[in-house]
Structure formats: structure tokens, C-alpha cells
Amino acid sequence: MSLERVTCSAHGLPAYLADAGGPCAVAAPRPAIRQEVRTVQLRQWRTDDADALVAAFAEPEMDRQTATPVDTPAAARSWIGRRAEEWGAGTSYAFTVVDAADAVLGNVAVSAVERVHGTGWVSYWTVTAARGRGVATFACRTVSRWAFDDLGLFRLELGHRVDNPASCAVALASGYAVEGLQRQRLAYDGIRHDVEVHARLATDAEPGAGTSSR
Ligand SMILES: CC(C)(COP(=O)(O)OP(=O)(O)OC[C@H]1O[C@@H](n2cnc3c(N)ncnc32)[C@H](O)[C@@H]1OP(=O)(O)O)[C@@H](O)C(=O)NCCC(=O)NCCS
Numbered sequence: 001m002s003l004e005r006v007t008c009s010a011h012g013l014p015a016y017l018a019d020a021g022g023p024c025a026v027a028a029p030r031p032a033i034r035q036e037v038r039t040v041q042l043r044q045w046r047t048d049d050a051d052a053l054v055a056a057f058a059e060p061e062m063d064r065q066t067a068t069p070v071d072t073p074a075a076a077r078s079w080i081g082r083r084a085e086e087w088g089a090g091t092s093y094a095f096t097v098v099d100a101a102d103a104v105l106g107n108v109a110v111s112a113v114e115r116v117h118g119t120g121w122v123s124y125w126t127v128t129a130a131r132g133r134g135v136a137t138f139a140c141r142t143v144s145r146w147a148f149d150d151l152g153l154f155r156l157e158l159g160h161r162v163d164n165p166a167s168c169a170v171a172l173a174s175g176y177a178v179e180g181l182q183r184q185r186l187a188y189d190g191i192r193h194d195v196e197v198h199a200r201l202a203t204d205a206e207p208g209a210g211t212s213s214r
Helices: 047-057 073-089 135-149 165-173
Strands: 003-006 024-027 040-044 093-099 104-114 119-126 155-161 177-188 191-201
Touching: 040 073, 040 135, 047 073, 047 104, 073 093, 093 135, 104 135, 119 135, 135 155, 135 165, 155 165, 155 177, 165 191
Parallel strands: 119 155
Antiparallel strands: 003 024, 040 093, 093 104, 104 119, 155 191, 177 191
């Protein structure tokens, strides 16, 4: 499998993120698509991302990523506004993942930040056109390092439905060990789903490219 370089240079973030490991290599299963995205950046969501956000939430599998529908530019601006408020309150930090042309590729967030115990909850999604290129993995790794080093958190957690193997692969490749199964944790359309929970500690080894084995 060939490798492609995916780099991060963040805007409006601590200098750490702009230098997050420098260029990093990730597996490239689809070289033709990968050519389109040579650079991945993390930055805070902006109001002018509203149209891209509506398009992202219109895609299959995305309707369950938010409790409130994001189906109009006004709803998207409200979503972005809530992210800014949470950022200001220090409770949650959502980043948009963009390419070199500033097109929105996805979202990665550290939410439920709890300072007493030093914990946070990590989540991510990418737009369909950006998937399978290591974007979510790079974003998750980058935001995790930032949460440990700049937010000072010690333990980051995430969870995914057991029928979401792509999310599991991202978690494992980002250094999140499997900790257990929450039986029938979520209910969608009258069907309950088991959720696998993962966690990564600040003291865990930094994941390297290709560390996605269980
Ligand atoms: C899950 C999601 C974030 C992955 O984003 P992505 O940018 O494609 O992720 P990456 O390219 O970094 O990695 C995807 C991994 O999943 C693997 N994968 C993709 N589809 C898979 C499948 N059906 N079965 C097994 N693995 C799969 C890829 O091979 C890759 O693993 P690898 O790097 O070990 O080869 C994206 O599919 C998405 O946004 N889904 C909808 C929202 C969602 O489910 N969010 C997570 C909620 S817990």
C-alpha cells in the first residue's frame, strides 16, 4: 500500500497544532482520490461554513450526529454558534477539518471536558467525498495530542456502534484501546445498538501509522 503525505497546518489554534508532528504519513487505499487532498488543516468553525455544514449533514449516516437537525443555513449557523459558545465556556472544542483550499472535510471534537478528573469525549465525522484517505484518523490523532498537551486532559474516551467498523478503525489507529461493550446503549428507529467504548490515556504510547490492529 502506497503512502501519501497529509499535513496539518492549523489556523487560529495554539502553535502546537500547526506543528502537530509536522507532515504525517497515512495509508492511502485510494490514490486517485487522495491526490485531491494534499493538505489537511484543523481550525475553528466559522459562520461562513454554514452551507458546507448543511451539505455534510444531508449525507447518509449523518442524521444521528446531532440531536438537532442541521438542514438549513440558519440551523447551521446556530450549530456553529453553539460550538463557539462551548469553546468560550471551555466545555467542548470542535474543529472543522479542511483541505488546502479551505473546503470542509469533516469535524473533530473534544467535548464533555471535565477538569476535575481530566477527561473528555472525542468524536469525528468526515464528508463522504473525503472518506478513506486517513482524514479522520489524522484529525483524531491531532486533536488528541492537543487535548493532552494543551488542555491538560489525562483520559480521552470515545464510542461507536458495533456496526460502524470505520469508526472503530479510526479509534484504533488513533491509539484508543478497546475498553468494553455497552449493551444496547443507543436506540435509533426503534432498534437498540451495542456500543464499543475506547479510551486513550496521556501516558499511552503515541500511535504510529498503521497501528490499527486490535
Ligand atoms: C467513521 C468516519 C469518521 C471515518 O472517516 P474517514 O475519514 O474515512 O476515516 P479514515 O480514512 O481515517 O479511516 C477509515 C478507516 O476505516 C476503515 N474502513 C472503512 N470502511 C470500513 C468497513 N466497512 N469495514 C472495516 N473498516 C472500514 C478504513 O480501511 C480505514 O482504516 P485503515 O486506515 O486501518 O485502513 C466516516 O466514515 C464518517 O464520518 N462516518 C459517518 C459518521 C460517523 O460514523 N462518525 C463516527 C461516529 S462514532
